[in-house]
Amino acid sequence: MPRVWPSVWTALVDDAAVFPPGDLPLAEALAAHREHRASPYGDLLGTFVLRDTDLPGVRGLEHPVSVVVTGGAGQIAGPLGLAARLGLSLGGVELALRDLDDLPQNARRVVAAVEAAQAEGLLDEDTPVHVEVPGDLTAGWLRAADELAAVELHLKFRTGGTETHQFPSEDQLASRIDAALDRETPFKATAGLHHAVRHTGADGAEHHGFLNVLLATRHAFDGAGHEDVVATLADRDPASVVAAAAAADLTGARRWFTSFGSCSVREPLADLQQLGLL
Template sequence: MPVSQPAPLPPAWSGLLDDAAIFPPGDVPLHDATAAHGEHRRAWYADLLGSFVLRDTDLPLVRGLPHPLSVVVAGGAGQVAGPLGIAARLGLSVTGLEIALRDPDDLAGNARRVVAAVDHARGEGLLADDVTVFVELPQVDPSYGWEAAADEVAAAELRIKLRTGGVEAHLFPTSATLAAWIDAALDREVPFKCTAGLHHAVRHTSAEGFEQHGFLNVLLATVRAFDGASRDDTVATLEERDATRLGVSLEEVARARRWFTSFGTCSVDEPLADLLSLDLLPHDSTEPPR
């Protein structure tokens, strides 16, 4: 008797989840995280996965790992080339590079240094043209310096990384701040990814009392802002806690993905479970979610 095959996932969800299991609050040991990532890659929902996210200092520990990697540069612009050289020698597939701006007094200058380091790495053949580079902007309301740094990222055709949570309540941006970040990215026509805090599909209060954004809220806020929604309407979409009132449309999600490309999550299982519970993924798989 032939084995039934799971229905393919809608393209709107492809590559949405970057597996950041080794980062807080997950803090999964690297070996366990890479093993679990391999299991996810073999599962019926594998299309949901983007890259495996790791620190540049972890590269020597994953020699031969066949999966696409996003490398978080820990040492600033001056440390871009070294880890890429290590990855090349180890035969690793780097598809993303993520680097945070670290000079709050000169964010634009810091962004220019990152751009120069990326250009140098590309010129040396260490960074392929198709590797996506995300520049993480600070978790503050957009100021002149923040906006100027975003301009530098846009001019270099790099992408923006937004931190949407953390292990303390103050690390979760308000809806107004997040709406301003989304508008800034859209104004510059710069795609962005998010990281941290998007554990579930819809906005909620966590057991710790943290006000956590939902990844569906962010997707829909992005596409609606792109379509001309006011800042107040974007904030309202970010703050909606009822998935029914949120009005999730696969067509809107697909269009949002042009701009909100993915998010790093320390748990693949939680977003997967939410998408299934909201009937947004096919149910006829041969394997239940873990």
Template sequence: MTTEHFWTGLVDDAAVFPPGDADLTTAVRAYVDRTGEPAALVGSFVLRDTDLPALPAGFSGPVTVVVTGGAGQLAGPAALCGKRGLALAGLDVALRDLDDPAGNARRVVAAVDAARAEGVLAEDVPVHVELPQSETSYAWLAAADEVAAAELRLKLRTGGLDAHQVPSPALLASWVDAALDRETPFRCTAGLHRALRHTGDDGVDRHGFLNLLTATRRAFDGASTAEVVATLEDRDLQPDVAELAGARRWFTSFGSCSIDEPMADIRALGLA
């Protein structure tokens, strides 16, 4: 990756998820037909495991599959991708046991190990584990430890349809710090349609993906918690391309139901 194209593969096409809720066939067609810079911006096509059987014939991916069940349902989607000849870019699985997230994480790790041993999940396919959208308590950090020890990755939920689904800058900063402290790459989901922090049409303050990239790099370079939070809150951030590119080692991508909005902001800021 070059500093001129820090945004290559930054956005995973999640058009079939809210609030886009695009029809699967329509979304696949748009993904395949995309050209030029918007095509370079996009990495994988994101879909639920329940959508896999309905994928149009001839589509080969790459796909990121969101596992809708628990750890025990992880191998099935991976095997189906293999049977269909789909390039599997990654699996996403959320922890559901909020009383024992570390134990839940261990069950995910065991399921991943079993799927790799059976040959249905390649060793180089990343598995992202979504931790609870809560404070970085002892239990939360213990779950992150399990993910990191198994060399899996984290998934951070940065927004949603409702205000309560948007983590505060301080909470998001603590998640990033936890990931970096464990040298664990992460991808994000929801709410990062725009480059810079802003207030949406619904009156809810939303995070910007360039704020998060910059904050990640600055945190890695030793910035204080207050400085990282201030970066996430900066609505007039002047992006530094070297910082943005350097962050991609850790903040690898984010899912978005819109590709036009991220691309438009990147262009408006003179970064493409």
């Protein structure tokens, strides 16, 4: 009988091996990605994430890629055209708002650039575009999120990094999840989510767990209060988190928390196996 891969974990991890702290050279990352895809756990993978500046080095990749635009809104069309000429399957586009002094206006520029790319045939309307809105949840942040939600662009939340200040608190992340759900906006996460359950990392930072985030999304969608969502994100007890996961419809939560980028594929896989979830 063929293996049935649980839908809740399908395409959960976007392979971001070329990004810190992994920093694999592109050729090595591509070779590893092909091996991951061919393995019994290949369904765990979503897209291969790379910078737009990496595109010239990619040849013959049959799996979808997410292109991280390293410039501003005006730099979207060029990489998309190059990806098309290279015959790559575009699974997503990611970029960050850059003008911190006027996030709503920056969001409008991104919307205009995305719509122009769609009109030119460079971007399918159903290809997700994830936009990172940096900074605290100010009125400007929320207005920028409104601009993106109005045209069904997705959000991107930074959940870690190479420095401790890049890791949002449980309260900050809960507020972002609430903001996304209030606008019926799917989101992905990036950085720091190598493991399933919240913990203190070897780097001294407080790392969120991807299973905590999935549970928190489910609870928030079901109407849980902010403090309950914060508590779900803060739970460090693997047995408690797994028990809560067993009682929740996490597949439904994937409608909103679509995936997370990780420079490691094997670490999330190992946690799912060790916790008895695979």
